[in-house]
Amino acid sequence: MNWTFFHKLGSPKWFYDISGRWLPWLATISALLMATGLTWGLLFAPPDYLQGNSYRIIFLHVPTAFLASAVYVMMACAGAVTLIWRVKLADVALKCMAPVGASFCLLALITGAIWGKPTWGTWWVWDARLTSVLILLFLYIGVIALRGAIRSTTTAAKACAVLSIVGVVNIPIIKFSVQWWNTLHQGATLKLTEKPAMAPEMLWPLLISILAFYLFFTAVLLLRMRTEILNRERRTQWVQQRLGG
Amino acid sequence: MNPVRRQRLLLILLLLAGVGLATTLALFALKENINHYFSPNQMTSGEAPIGQRIRGGGIVVPGSLERNPDDLTVTFKMETGGTEVEVVYTGILPDLFREGQGIVGTGKLDKNRRFIADELLAKHDENYMPPEVQDAIDKAHNAS
Known part of the structure; x- marks a missing residue:
């Protein structure tokens, strides 16, 4: 297999140029999908037989909750790459992912609370699912704060990488909390191995929203990484050329 | 993979295994409270x-x-x-x-x-469906 492409992608200069070409496409496709998924889900999908219209927050809650966990796993992977291969770009990715993941996590908690009030009868309970997601938010905030507290870039990179990797044990706990313990939060509707427990006319807009949020995250991440790369490489010739030319 | 990187990889896996084990034990100890x-x-x-x-x-x-x-x-x-x-x-x-x-x-x-x-x-359970589907299920249930 030809690894040249990946090696090139690891160099900030190449990444900057290639991501600049991808960004408009990613942004356009994610905007289109998000408009489709959310309009379809919020306006045209049928109401639920029990919850009526209040279930519609699922079209925001599920994508943000998925992303909150997925981004943390990506952060842990970036942390491992930073520690093992010392790829500079991996740390740029880790740094830029953390606030985005934290925002998704906060959104998932808030949308969940708004849904919980009419459905369960309460905004918040300390069950295993809700608590473990709150811990995830604290982990995100911890990674952001740790970077802010250390001045040296290389030391901060290592510390954040270790914290990201250690925190990843929380992800399976979040995923399986609804199976391992009695929780107020219901089990998973979308399962990899079984048919989803959702009517197809609700499922399609949900899947489109999830895909849209993933693409949106990728676009935001690239945007943030490009800024961070320019900042870190500001003394190099190629940055001077691109900005000064 | 060169030896230094292999060692770092092993170290990370070891760290994960350790933290995973500690968390598992803690969760088992707290099982009733969770x-x-x-x-x-x-x-x-x-x-x-x-x-x-x-x-x-x-x-x-x-x-x-x-x-x-x-x-x-x-x-x-x-x-x-x-x-x-x-x-x-x-x-x-x-x-x-x-x-x-x-x-x-x-x-x-x-x-x-x-x-x-x-x-x-x-x-709430994990099932979502439109009211018509529930009606159809109820009808089929009553008919049988």
Whole structure:
């Protein structure tokens, strides 16, 4: 297999140029999908037989909750790459992912609370699912704060990488909390191995929203990484050329 | 992979295994406290303490709901896995309270192991469908 492409992608200069070409496409496709998924889900999908219209927050809650966990796993992977291969770009990715993941996590908690009030009868309970997601938010905030507290870039990179990797044990706990313990939060509707427990006319807009949020995250991440790369490489010739030319 | 990188990889895997093991042990030790509520099975077998404030949850047994005509007291049975517990609750039922749906209540077990609840939350299941589909299912169910 030809690894040249990946090696090139690891160099900030190449990444900057290639991501600049991808960004408009990613942004356009994610905007289109998000408009489709959310309009379809919020306006045209049928109401639920029990919850009526209040279930519609699922079209925001599920994508943000998925992303909150997925981004943390990506952060842990970036942390491992930073520690093992010392790829500079991996740390740029880790740094830029953390606030985005934290925002998704906060959104998932808030949308969940708004849904919980009419459905369960309460905004918040300390069950295993809700608590473990709150811990995830604290982990995100911890990674952001740790970077802010250390001045040296290389030391901060290592510390954040270790914290990201250690925190990843929380992800399976979040995923399986609804199976391992009695929780107020219901089990998973979308399962990899079984048919989803959702009517197809609700499922399609949900899947489109999830895909849209993933693409949106990728676009935001690239945007943030490009800024961070320019900042870190500001003394190099190629940055001077691109900005000064 | 060169030896230095291999060593770092091993170190990270070791770190993950260690943290994973520690977390697993901690969670096992806290098992009872992490469960949000007791199941009917635990409430009848004596695992749930009598007279202390606890949470209990299960599925409302269809046809078991009785309303007291004088006040807001309702009694019904909840079950999971075939074990039933009688629940007494005074107050307004949540909007999504239905027979055959899950609930989680807070209250105390009396001596007869009846669950006297003073707070009731509806537990939603993972199924979502339009009302027409539910109607069709009900019709098919009634016809058979």
